[in-house]
């Protein structure tokens with residue numbers, strides 16, 4: 001009789017401990033999720049990017065090392081930097097809360113553009129980074145176009161029955177940028193290229209995308225490119241502009 005009671009008590013305790021452990025594991029997971037997400041929009045943050053990018057980049061490089069030139073095997077990473085146009089004016093005219101509402105909706109719309117396996121990161125205040133994984137670089141302009149349309153295709157609800165139009169500009173670049181035998185361009189350098197593309201998109205009038213791609217896949221220069229500046233000096237950069245419906249190749253840019 002005594003022994004049975006002891007056994008029951010032991011089982012009860014074990015159950016309680018198991019439940020506590022599961023609750024703790026769930027809480028830990030939630031905490032970890034929160035530390036990798038942006039509180040306003042719920043999308044991933046920079047910390048998430050820093051955690052995941054080394055593995056993804058080396059995987060993309062490993063695949064690229066097996067080929068001398070590009071093949072259409074959908075194994076590139078495509079980085080799209082998305083910056084809201086004239087966003088300061090939204091805050092100034094309608095208030096910070098309205099601005100926040102626009103940012104949340106932008107994140108939702110970008111979330112619908114990307115695939116489940118892609119990453120959407122709030123990169124800074126009103127800037128997002130979309131990483132298309134296992135992608136094909138020649139799809140860059142189409143994907144950029146989808147991003148532009150997702151933002152400018154429909155007005156944003158800023159509350160109290162008010163809706164406003166909003167556009168964004170996009171700069172993008174693929175990784176690896178050149179076949180690895182010609183380049184040591186890091187993810188950081190490719191992000192600098194995407195950022196330069198974004199700058200050019202703003203300069204060309206906003207509400208458009210600029211992708212920076214290699215002018216040739218087999219450069220004549222001996223040695224490896226490591227810095228964005230070397231690419232521009234050698235005329236290695238080709239600008240791909242996407243403006244709504246149109247895709248135009250503009251040639252080499254400085």
Ligand code: GH3
Nearest residue numbers: 083084085086087088089091096097099100125126
């Ligand atoms: P541009 O077309 O050149 O990008 O113009 P812009 O006005 O978007 O650029 P700027 O960098 O001058 O302004 C960005 C603004 O974004 C300023 C800042 O107050 C606002 N912002 C950044 N983070 C947040 C946020 O979390 N909420 C709100 N409401 N505004 C934010």
Ligand code: MG
Nearest residue numbers: 083084126127
């Ligand atoms: Mg900005």
Ligand code: MG
Nearest residue numbers: 083084085087
């Ligand atoms: Mg902006």
